[in-house]
Amino acid sequence: MLDVCLLGTGGMMPMPNRFLTAMLARLNGRLLLVDCGEGTQVTMKLLGWGFKAIDVICFTHFHADHISGLPGILLTIGNAGRTEPLTLIGPPGLSYVVEGLKRIAPELPFSLQYVELKEETPNPIEINGFRISYTLADHLIRCYAYRIDVLRKGKFYPQKAEEQNIPKAIWSKLQKEGRAQWEGKVYTADMVMGQPRKGVSVVYCTDSRPVDRLIPFAREADLFICEGMYAEEEKKQKAIENKHMLFSEAARLAKQANVARLWLTHFSPSLSEPELFLETAKGIFENTELGEERKTISLSFTE
């Protein structure tokens, strides 16, 4: 089961009633954070999932509203007792930017490992069960959309194992590690397990224009968290200039990618009543919902 929380719904600057957009994912007690603006640690405190288990922070891009909370959260993670290395993933220049911010957090009880995303067609990064993929978004500066998949192995068939006289003592190892040895003989998972089953997935995309490559990238996701900086159709020109999306554009992406549900977020400070524009988006993609502060979902495996 993958728990996903949208930590805030704001864009551009933190507001009294709106934390900045960021996402926290939890799997087997481990945490993955995407983006970390000013105040992200405060909404995380309200959420209550803790700080120590954050193993990785992914950054979409280096605009301040997506990263300015980093020095503070690193100190808070340290105060929570973390000593294991923490992985930071982001666009090229990540270490330059973070080392600049770290001038006000020079001493941490854990080390930082930088992963700068240079390849356009990358292999996913696997960290503690989170399978992290990414693709280029289309923003004013280099920006990435992220997809987190939790894979699910095929079903185990005890009957097959018995038929092939595979000793019970290695059944568990075979399922977990895909390979086991007994009395000199090697057994592999494909002998006893079915095809991999559908896992769960969440896609996070902000800030971006609705470019075509986002469609295969978000395909069939259980949850698509997508920016909708502007709601009104009249703001299309502004959206194009500032490289953001309208609600309708995000909804169209969601429909084309055939996701299970869309959460809109990253609302402009000038968009004080996003609920007024939800119906239009639902007209394009029925399973559209508005993001809310700390809106949370548990994505479970389905048979």
Place this chain on the structure above:
Amino acid sequence: MLDVCLLGTGGMMPMPNRFLTAMLARLNGRLLLVDCGEGTQVTMKLLGWGFKAIDVICFTHFHADHISGLPGILLTIGNAGRTEPLTLIGPPGLSYVVEGLKRIAPELPFSLQYVELKEETPNPIEINGFRISYTLADHLIRCYAYRIDVLRKGKFYPQKAEEQNIPKAIWSKLQKEGRAQWEGKVYTADMVMGQPRKGVSVVYCTDSRPVDRLIPFAREADLFICEGMYAEEEKKQKAIENKHMLFSEAARLAKQANVARLWLTHFSPSLSEPELFLETAKGIFENTELGEERKTISLSFTE
């Protein structure tokens, strides 16, 4: 009249119910900010004094809870339309630290002017009527306490001016500029004005042990905003180790400096009910008050 607002009362990390400690002063519509932690721009938004008129930001020291909000607020000041230079004042290393933070706010529509405080017995800095003095605090890293004075000129005596046949046309200039010329003759303010009168003053001290030099520095201030990281006397050893103050130590400073009133602030996240400890502090210095989020006072000239 000098308006002073304590923007938050927290120390160490921003909390859901407590913004980090910072002070905003307003004089003739111009603003001076002392410290700027994560979320300071949010509490300022709630206060409503605006952002564009911030002419100077003073930093006590470079621990993240006092400066991590800088990149965000600089962007917000820019979005508010400022194009005039902004002065930053702080300990040595200021430009190094700020240039690091500015990696996520590389393009601002105004320039920054750095004033690094190197002298121990400095001349005050005058900016738009704010007379800024400072002294070394005693913290884990180099840290300054600030004093903001608004000076007040002596009274103008029209009778004296008339007696000396000073033409009315230059009365105003004489009072404002201290010197005026008329038909080749020079007149000076001392001919028509009394001694400078008592101005108003606020002293801001956090983070520090209660060292003696703070007493003359805070002498007779109208408002002394002072840290009280810990309330319980049993935490004295912790206060000494972490270079902070107890409520009682701040109250003793206030009494010795004979200030008009003391506001306690910079409460530890573990201090959830500071009000339980107010009476002890009042026992030492009667005019002790607890800081509150956006607690505001207007300091007026008195006759």
